[in-house]
Amino acid sequence: MAFNRSLRRLGPSRPGRSLRSVPSLPSVPSLRALRSRTRRGAVLLTAGILLTGCGLDQDGDGVVTPQDIATAPRAKVADGGTLTWAVDTLPSTLNTFQTDADATTQRVAAAVLPALFTTDGRGRPQRNADYLRSAEVVQREPHQVVVYKLNPKAVWSDGKALTAADFEAQWKALRGKDSAYWTARNAGYDRIDRVERGADAQEVKVTFARSCADWPALFTPLYPKAVMSSADGFNDSARKELKLSSGPFRVAGRDDTQGTLTLARDPKWWGDAAKLDRLVLRTVPRAERAEALAAGKLDLADVSAADARRITDANKPAKQDKGDKPPAAAAPRSPALRGVVVRKSLEPGYTQLALNGASGPLADERVRRAVARAIDRRALAKSVLGPLGLPAEPLGSHLFLAGQEGYEDNSDAIGGPDPKAAQALLAEAGWEQGRGDGRRTAAGADGADDRSGTPGRTVELRPGPRAGPDPADEDDPEGADDDFADVGDVEGGADGTDGTDGVDEAGLPDGDAKRTARDGGGKAAAAPVRMKNGKKLTLRFVVPVSAGTESLRSVADHIARRLDAVGIATEMTKVGDVGFFKDHIAAGSYDLALYSWPATAFPATDARPLYAKPQPAADGSLVVEQNYTRVGTDRIDQLFDQASTELDAEASRDLAARADARIWALAGSIPLYQRPQLVAARKTVANAGAFGLGTPRYQDIGFRR
Numbered sequence: 018m019a020f021n022r023s024l025r026r027l028g029p030s031r032p033g034r035s036l037r038s039v040p041s042l043p044s045v046p047s048l049r050a051l052r053s054r055t056r057r058g059a060v061l062l063t064a065g066i067l068l069t070g071c072g073l074d075q076d077g078d079g080v081v082t083p084q085d086i087a088t089a090p091r092a093k094v095a096d097g098g099t100l101t102w103a104v105d106t107l108p109s110t111l112n113t114f115q116t117d118a119d120a121t122t123q124r125v126a127a128a129v130l131p132a133l134f135t136t137d138g139r140g141r142p143q144r145n146a147d148y149l150r151s152a153e154v155v156q157r158e159p160h161q162v163v164v165y166k167l168n169p170k171a172v173w174s175d176g177k178a179l180t181a182a183d184f185e186a187q188w189k190a191l192r193g194k195d196s197a198y199w200t201a202r203n204a205g206y207d208r209i210d211r212v213e214r215g216a217d218a219q220e221v222k223v224t225f226a227r228s229c230a231d232w233p234a235l236f237t238p239l240y241p242k243a244v245m246s247s248a249d250g251f252n253d254s255a256r257k258e259l260k261l262s263s264g265p266f267r268v269a270g271r272d273d274t275q276g277t278l279t280l281a282r283d284p285k286w287w288g289d290a291a292k293l294d295r296l297v298l299r300t301v302p303r304a305e306r307a308e309a310l311a312a313g314k315l316d317l318a319d320v321s322a323a324d325a326r327r328i329t330d331a332n333k334p335a336k337q338d339k340g341d342k343p344p345a346a347a348a349p350r351s352p353a354l355r356g357v358v359v360r361k362s363l364e365p366g367y368t369q370l371a372l373n374g375a376s377g378p379l380a381d382e383r384v385r386r387a388v389a390r391a392i393d394r395r396a397l398a399k400s401v402l403g404p405l406g407l408p409a410e411p412l413g414s415h416l417f418l419a420g421q422e423g424y425e426d427n428s429d430a431i432g433g434p435d436p437k438a439a440q441a442l443l444a445e446a447g448w449e450q451g452r453g454d455g456r457r458t459a460a461g462a463d464g465a466d467d468r469s470g471t472p473g474r475t476v477e478l479r480p481g482p483r484a485g486p487d488p489a490d491e492d493d494p495e496g497a498d499d500d501f502a503d504v505g506d507v508e509g510g511a512d513g514t515d516g517t518d519g520v521d522e523a524g525l526p527d528g529d530a531k532r533t534a535r536d537g538g539g540k541a542a543a544a545p546v547r548m549k550n551g552k553k554l555t556l557r558f559v560v561p562v563s564a565g566t567e568s569l570r571s572v573a574d575h576i577a578r579r580l581d582a583v584g585i586a587t588e589m590t591k592v593g594d595v596g597f598f599k600d601h602i603a604a605g606s607y608d609l610a611l612y613s614w615p616a617t618a619f620p621a622t623d624a625r626p627l628y629a630k631p632q633p634a635a636d637g638s639l640v641v642e643q644n645y646t647r648v649g650t651d652r653i654d655q656l657f658d659q660a661s662t663e664l665d666a667e668a669s670r671d672l673a674a675r676a677d678a679r680i681w682a683l684a685g686s687i688p689l690y691q692r693p694q695l696v697a698a699r700k701t702v703a704n705a706g707a708f709g710l711g712t713p714r715y716q717d718i719g720f721r722r
Contacts, residue, residue, distance in 0.1 A: 080408050081420030084138050084711050085360040085696075087721075089703035091289065094719040099295040100702065103306055103318035107271065107278055107298070112255040113238060114191060116199050121278070121298060128280055128296065128715040129262040130238035131171065131179065136618050140365065140421050140710035142233045147171070147288040148179070150219075152233070157664055160210065161225040163232050169219050170287040173241055173261045181221040184236055185212040186245035188223075197248035204622050205235045228662040230669045231619035239263075265291040265716035276300035292719030310697055311353035317705055320697045325359045327351065328697055332358065357697050360706030361405060364694040366615040367412045368401075370576065370687040373608050374648035375631075375639075378448075378554055385648075385684035386431060387442035388556075388609070391583045392576050393434040398690040401572070405693050412688040415628070416620040416677050418710070419691065423620075423670035428688075430681035439583045448547035448554050450584055547584035555586040556608035559601045562591035573611055602645050613692060616710075621660035621673050628680050630654050646685035653679050 108122040133149055134142045144152055148171050156162035171179045189195075193203035210226035229235075241261040244250050254260075259268045265288065269281035278298045282291040301309050307324040309315040320328070331354035370392065378384045394411035403409040410419065413426025432438065444450075547554035560573045570591070577587040587609065592601060601607045617623040626642035630649030634640050641647055653676050660672035680686065694707045704717040 080410075081139050082363040082407060082691075082709060084707060084709045085362050086706040086708060087360065087698065087703050089721060091292065091717055093722055094292045094703050094717065095722045096292060096719075097294050098292075098720050099297055100293050100316045100705075100718065100720070101297045101299050101314065102705075103301040103309070103315050104278075104298045105303075106300055107273065107276060110256045111259050111268070112240070112244065112251065114200055114202065114240075115252070115255075116201050118201065124298065125259075125268065125278065125280065126238045127264075127713065128266040129259060129264040129268060129283075130240065131263050132237045132712070133165070133235075133239065134233045134237055135712035135714075136710060138709060138711040140418065140616070140618050142618050148239075154232070154664060157228070161228045161232075161664065163223045163225075164215055165221040165223070165236075166215075167219040167221065168287075171263065172285065172287070173263050174267055174283060174285055175261055176285070178218065179239070179263065180218060181212060181214040183239060183242045183245075184221045184223070186242040187236060187240060188212045190245040190248075190251050195248065198251050200251075205229050205231060209235075228664055229622075230661050230663055230666075231622040234619045234622065265289070266296060269295070286716075289716050291716045296715070296718070306697070307351075307354065310357050310699070311351050313353075316699045316702055318697050320359065320695055322695070324697065325695045328354050328357050328359050331355050356700055358700050360696045360698055361407070362694045362707035362709035363407060363418075364615075364692040365418065365617075365710050366613050367418070367691045368611060368613045368689045369415075370689060371602070371607075371610045371612060371646050372648075372685050372687070373605060373610075374646055374683075374685050375605055377608060378556065379608055381446050382648075382684060383442045383446040384448070384554075387439040387446070387583065388580060388585065389431045389684045389687050390433075390435045390439040390442065391585065392579045392687070394428075394687070394689055395434075397572060397575065400575075401690055402693065407693060410690075412691055414674075414677050415614075415680050415686060415688055416624050416673050418616050421616075421710075422666075423673060425674045425677070427674065427678040427681050430678045431684055431687075436583050443547055443554070443584060446549075448549045448584070451546045451548040451553075544581045544586070545584040546586070553586060554584060555588055556580070557590055557606075558587040558609040559590045559592060559597070559607040560611065561594050561597050569611060576609075576611075605641075605645070605647060611689075621657065621663075621669055624673075625654070625657040625661065628653055628657070628676070628686075644685075648683050648685035650679065650683070653683075 102124075104121045104124070106119065106121060108119055108125065109117045111122055111125055112118060113122050113126045131148045132145055133152065135145050137143050146168070148168055150166040150168055152163065152165045154161060155164050165184070167179055169178070173179065188206055188209050190198050191200055191203050191206040192209065193200070193207045208225050208227040208229045210224045212221065212223050214220065215222040223232075223235075225232075240255070241263075243261060244255050244259075257271060262268065262283065265283060265286045266280035267283040269279045271278045276299060280296040280298070282294055299315065301315060301318065303319075303321055303324075306315060306318045306320055307327055310318060310328075327350075331350045331352070333350075370388075372379050372385045372388060374380050374382075374385060379388075395409075398411040399409040401409075408419070411428070412419065413428045414424055417424040440450075558573060558577060560570050562570070573589070577589065580587055590601075590607070598612075602610055602612060614627060627644055628649055629642045629644050630651060630653065631639045631641045631644060631647050639647070656672050656676035656679070660669045660676065663669040663672060694709065696707045698706050699720075701720045703719055703721050704714065
């Protein structure tokens with residue numbers, strides 16, 4: 018999954034607000050009660066295991082985990098053939114800037130529409146020579162001016178050239194001044210003053226009213242004027258079809274009954290011809306993908322941890338008998354999966370522990386900091402990433418991934434794990450230690466006892482009938498939508514355990530339990546209790562309960578045990594994926610939650626809504642944008658504003674780093690680790706798999722000769 022910039026909502030966006038784009042995440046409803054003008058979807062993801070190692074490239078601070086896509090030169094890729102790629106749903110629109118765009122929308126657009134800039138394997142923007150001869154800032158004062166020189170061969174599928182008229186129509190549609198356009202975002206476009214033809218028909222001149230550091234993010238994908246020039250065209254003309262395209266593929270057909278969308282090689286494409294005749298996107302539930310791969314119905318699919326293990330085991334050589342010793346019992350292996358391999362990398366996104374600071378105990382920054390000091394991020398990262406052979410380092414930035422230009426580990430602004438420091442912060446906040454046992458666990462809503470050993474009280478809330486768009490499947494391989502936060506996935510170990518290497522049964526690093534949870538008789542000691550004004554310190558911890566999230570709940574349990582050890586009790590609320598985002602995260606009905614944000618190549622612009630200081634609306638409600646932790650400061654907002662207008666790249670990254678350090682200090686969002694990415698591919702598939710931070714090059718995907 019590469020960086021992309023899609024957001025999605027049910028209703029039209031309101032003008033004048035910037036929205037962060039994301040790599041490919043699910044749809045999210047517009048919550049008018051919150052008057053939030055931006056939305057990101059909550060995606061429940063479960064990544065899994067793979068037993069092979071991977072190479073690592075050093076680039077700046079941290080390491081870059083490379084793509085795993087079976088790279089092959091075009092000469093060794095066969096001409097022709099059909100590749101079938103699993104998706105979760107067929108798109109309800111092919112307009113990535115529309116409110117209900119999803120991950121499949123992004124995939125189609127990347128194959129059939131102009132992308133002026135793509136990202137390389139390290140997440141760095143790169144000019145796409147298929148469309149641009151050059152693109153540069155030619156003037157900084159008094160106003161920023163960018164000149165694009167188009168490839169003269171670049172044409173739409175009707176043979177007409179790409180021109181300034183296409184750029185101008187897209188700017189006017191997305192600048193946020195006309196609410197008739199149901200746009201998902203306008204960040205960057207709202208800073209443009211005018212778009213006009215340059216020295217000739219292949220030159221486009223864009224003048225900004227306010228400087229835009231992330232100008233390479235604009236006009237990708239680029240739509241034809243026919244789609245963007247009117248609100249009706251924008252909202253309706255590109256829902257089921259794209260009459261005009263400009264890429265190595267074109268949209269050839271859609272079969273809702275079979276759940277397929279077919280892309281065909283475009284004979285009018287001027288660049289390297291697509292190796293495949295057809296690329297078929299087929300809807301296949303994650304639980305059925307291993308069988309579909311084995312049956313030859315799929316060639317490429319994001320898969321769950323369990324399926325990744327099945328595929329890996331199927332490709333292991335059978336154990337040989339030694340002497341008279343009978344062979345050890347083994348799980349049955351599918352011979353049909355021997356032609357499939359699991360490719361792995363790290364997704365452009367990270368899992369975080371979110372702390373809602375709007376009200377209750379976490380409104381006190383000292384309590385939030387106590388939570389941050391109580392947990393051990395390194396142990397969690399090791400438990401999740403270690404069994405995969407991936408870098409098991411906790412993420413040190415909210416804005417950049419390890420190895421990206423600009424990455425700095427700013428976590429020292431909050432400090433490392435220190436139970437004593439956490440207890441001191443709680444005492445300073447007035448939460449005094451009392452007597453009692455914080456580990457009572459209630460039965461779920463269905464009346465069944467919860468035997469998980471989770472600290473605190475557990476309540477299970479089952480979703481009712483689905484209303485409106487589903488925020489996402491927790492097993493959503495694509496990240497489903499860009500408009501939501503996708504729920505942090507947690508992976509298990511290769512042996513079928515939860516993979517918590519170095520973490521004891523209390524959720525503490527080995528040895529900590531002896532110091533915190535044992536008394537002289539060898540029995541588990543009662544957890545400490547913190548009291549204030551006669552009230553026990555208890556936090557609501559919202560965790561998804563849907564199939565495939567078992568390992569996520571395991572990590573939540575470990576965090577809860579760490580908190581329990583310092584006197585912070587937790588009440589686990591287990592909810593179905595349908596209501597996880599809308600009813601809890603976006604609505605603010607939680608204290609603690611695990612979910613993920615996608616990363617971006619343009620954090621100065623894209624990340625601001627995630628950490629913007631909530632502002633009161635005229636009706637007394639709170640405008641939170643996408644800051645669902647509901648904590649922020651004017652200074653953080655100022656630093657983002659400065660970073661997004663600073664045209665010196667190094668200076669812009671420095672400003673972003675300063676904002677990141679302050680975000681850490683607020684302790685509203687605690688990044689844990691970058692998510693793994695597992696993709697099953699037929700062994701003959703070339704130039705496709707776990708794309709990591711990079712953009713797929715669709716014309717090179719195919720089958721080895």
